[in-house]
Amino acid sequence: MYSGSINNLQFEDLDLSATLNSGQMFRWNRDEDGAWRGMVGGRRLRLSQSANGETLYYESDGADANEATGAVRSFLRLDDADLPAMAAEWSAKDLSFAEAWASRPGIRILRQDPEECFFAFLCASVAPIARIRGMLTAVATEFGVTGESGYTRFPEAGQLATASEVRLRELGLGFRARRIVEAASCLAILPQGEIAALRQASLKEAKERLTQFFGVGEKIADCICLFSLDKDGAIPVDTHIWRIARARYAPELAGKSLTPQNYAKVTAAFHRFFGDKAGWAQQILFYRQAVNRDDKARKTIK
DNA sequence: GCTTAACCTGGACGC
DNA sequence: GCGTCCAGGTTAAGC
Numbered sequence: 001m002y003s004g005s006i007n008n009l010q011f012e013d014l015d016l017s018a019t020l021n022s023g024q025m026f027r028w029n030r031d032e033d034g035a036w037r038g039m040v041g042g043r044r045l046r047l048s049q050s051a052n053g054e055t056l057y058y059e060s061d062g063a064d065a066n067e068a069t070g071a072v073r074s075f076l077r078l079d080d081a082d083l084p085a086m087a088a089e090w091s092a093k094d095l096s097f098a099e100a101w102a103s104r105p106g107i108r109i110l111r112q113d114p115e116e117c118f119f120a121f122l123c124a125s126v127a128p129i130a131r132i133r134g135m136l137t138a139v140a141t142e143f144g145v146t147g148e149s150g151y152t153r154f155p156e157a158g159q160l161a162t163a164s165e166v167r168l169r170e171l172g173l174g175f176r177a178r179r180i181v182e183a184a185s186c187l188a189i190l191p192q193g194e195i196a197a198l199r200q201a202s203l204k205e206a207k208e209r210l211t212q213f214f215g216v217g218e219k220i221a222d223c224i225c226l227f228s229l230d231k232d233g234a235i236p237v238d239t240h241i242w243r244i245a246r247a248r249y250a251p252e253l254a255g256k257s258l259t260p261q262n263y264a265k266v267t268a269a270f271h272r273f274f275g276d277k278a279g280w281a282q283q284i285l286f287y288r289q290a291v292n293r294d295d296k297a298r299k300t301i302k
Numbered sequence: 303g304c305t306t307a308a309c310c311t312g313g314a315c316g317c
Numbered sequence: 318g319c320g321t322c323c324a325g326g327t328t329a330a331g332c
Contacts, residue, residue, distance in 0.1 A: 023325065125326040131312065132325085174310025179327085217327050238325035258326095259304060290325070305332080315322080 002046060002059040007068060011056050013084050014076065015106030016049045022287045024110050024227045026120055026133045027140070027154065037151070040075045041113065044151055047072070053106070061149075077111050080230070081277060090274055090281055096248050097274075097281060100288040107284050110227055114195040115187070116154040117228035118210075121220045122183060123176050131172075138171040139163075139180075156192075160184035179215025186213060195224070203231040218263055232277040235267045240290045241282060242266065249273055 020028050020036050028038035035048035035057075045068075046059040056076075060068035073079055087105065091098035123135045136154070143155035143163055161184040168177035187194060198206040206229055210221040219238055225231035235241065237258065246253045250269040253262055274281040 121325085126309085126324060127311080127326095128313080128324045131310095134312095169310085172311070175308085175327090176310080178309095215327065219326060223325080236325075239323095240325065257305070261303080286325080303332105306330085308328090308330105309326105311324100313323095315320105317319090317321105 002044065002061060005065070006057055006059050007065050008055050008057045009069065009072070010054060011078055012054045013106055014049070014056065014078070014108060015053070015104060016047060016056065018104050018107045018287060019076070019110065020047075022107050022283060023129060023290065024283070025112055025117070026124075026129065026136050027116075039151065039153060040071050042153065043068070043071055044149060045072065045075070074111055076108055077230075078108075081108070081232075081280060083108060083280065086277060086280060087284070094248075094273060096244075097285060100284050104284070104287060107287055109232065109280050109283055111230060112228040113154070114198070114224065114228040115157060117224050118183070118187075118195050118216075119154070119160065119180060121223040121227075122179050122215055123173060124220070124223070125176060125179075125215075135171070135173050135176070139168070139173070142167070142171060157184045157187035161188035176215070182214045183216070195228075198225075199229045203233050206231060207234075218260065226279040226283075232279045233271065234279050235270045235282050237263050237266045238286075240286055244285055244289055245269060 016036065017030070017034075020038075025038075028036050030036050033048070035046050037044070037046050039045065044061045048057045049055065050057070056072070058068060058072045060071065062068065083106070087097075087101045091101055119139075120132070120136055123139075124132050127135070139160070140152045140154050143159050144152040145155070146152040160180060163181060163184070165177045165181045168180055173180060198209060201209070203225055206225050207218070207221045210216050210224055211218065219236050222234040222236040225234035226236060237245070242258050245266040250266055253265060256262055270278040270282055
């Protein structure tokens with residue numbers, strides 16, 4: 001049970017379920033009534049939307065409604081971008097984006113906890129979303145702190161640094177286990193908030209810093225930058241975005257491999273088409289290509 | 303600077 | 318039932 005009351009705010013341009021299910025984060029769960037449960041900044045939140053999508057309801061730990069409102073607005077970045085205006089501009093220029101937006105408007109970029117986001121995407125290499133969820137749940141259960149509510153807070157770097165590679169392999173992380181142990185050990189001896197402090201850095205500086213950690217390449221660094229550090233120009237070029245880019249935005253790369261130079265060309269192409277908030281456009285295109293396709297496949301199987 | 307192999311694992315798919 | 322492929326990558330070695 002949540003100690004706070006149910007609050008609400010009016011916000012029309014949000015598709016809560018698509019946003020929370022768009023592959024940006026992996027530890028929020030959906031209740032039978034459709035509401036989503038998760039943690040933001042150590043605070044439990046439960047979010048839902050009215051049927052017409054115009055009202056966002058939220059429950060939170062703690063009695064301070066203003067703090068809860070601030071946490072929700074910050075997590076969903078409700079004050080950071082006029083998404084409909086951006087989408088209208090992008091749709092006018094690009095048919096592929098227009099189709100993606102028309103099929104599922106309202107997918108926003110989140111502002112997650114940077115350290116949890118760092119470890120989450122370190123686990124995400126070559127793994128389907130279901131497996132990523134499983135790995136993170138296992139790690140949180142083993143090394144995190146479970147409160148009276150039964151919800152487990154993701155472990156901090158210092159806690160993860162006590163994990164052995166062997167134990168993490170037993171939990172199903174495979175070759176990612178070494179990466180988690182090494183990154184946690186490095187982070188644990190740095191001042192707390194080292195990753196979060198990169199919000200003040202440029203995208204280039206943040207990526208340079210993140211890729212110094214063993215196991216963090218360009219794609220993972222871009223995920224951390226976009227989904228937790230407010231770097232709206234970050235373009236995580238995964239297998240789906242690479243496919244989309246070659247088909248639509250950088251056709252000169254057809255038949256080529258994803259080398260560091262071509263990765264940079266994809267990023268530049270997205271910036272050419274979508275400007276300095278290209279990361280938001282990327283996420284909407286990604287959802288249509290990856291998540292939507294998976295959902296259709298699941299329905300077909302049923 | 304590019305290509306390739308290796309790294310874990312579970313589910314989907316074809317036979 | 319079994320083998321193969323693929324999934325939100327990264328690293329290191331070889332050329």
